[in-house]
Amino acid sequence: MIVGIATPSPLRRRVERVVAAEAGVRVVDLGSVDRVDIAAVHGPPPDGVEVDRIVPMPIDPLLHLARLLGARAQVLAGTDSTDLIAVTTSGAGLAGGTPVTFPPPVGAVWARAHDGVLVAPVDGDLGAIAVAATGIRGAVRLGVVDMAEYLMALALAAPVLAAITGGDELEAVRAAGLEIAEFVATA
């Protein structure tokens, strides 16, 4: 399977490596071929390339991954809504706001609401996601933590990985290396 990736994101090389790790996949430069099976793109694919399937890439990768994780929490909890979707962003930590506990080593930090999502600035290279849902099967809290650029590259690759494997996006990125943790309360 021939896959071309076209994005202005500085993470393009990382995304290509994630996708190229799939068995039977060859990642090519969309500007150097006449035809691809899948084009993963931000915007329209380049002219002059025959594309069997166009796969849009997410605009906000970490938020996209958070929504995928939120959907998983909903299924596990038996509900159709989430109690919490929180992501980190690069920056100096806040002095107050809404507390969110991410998986370690990020841990508990302050966040502020932005379009229904809690955004927590954190220093350093780590990125994290925390989601929660409560339903007929109980309360479920899931989270991830890793190098922020790696998480974003996985998230950018999620739709094309799902297109390649024929599965859902979260399972595709888990197979590609995403580690998910579940919070178990002790108090």
Add this chain to the structure above:
Amino acid sequence: MKRLLQVLVAAAIIGAVVAALQKNKQLPPADEGIWKPVGPTPTDDR
């Protein structure tokens, strides 16, 4: 002597302000619990 007192008072005020700012930047308390890795194939049959 008066000048020295002025400097000391100014230093004390600055110290109090810095301490207050540091206190405000304290992290929130973490929820009590542990994060456990999720198995490779989670299902909705819990």
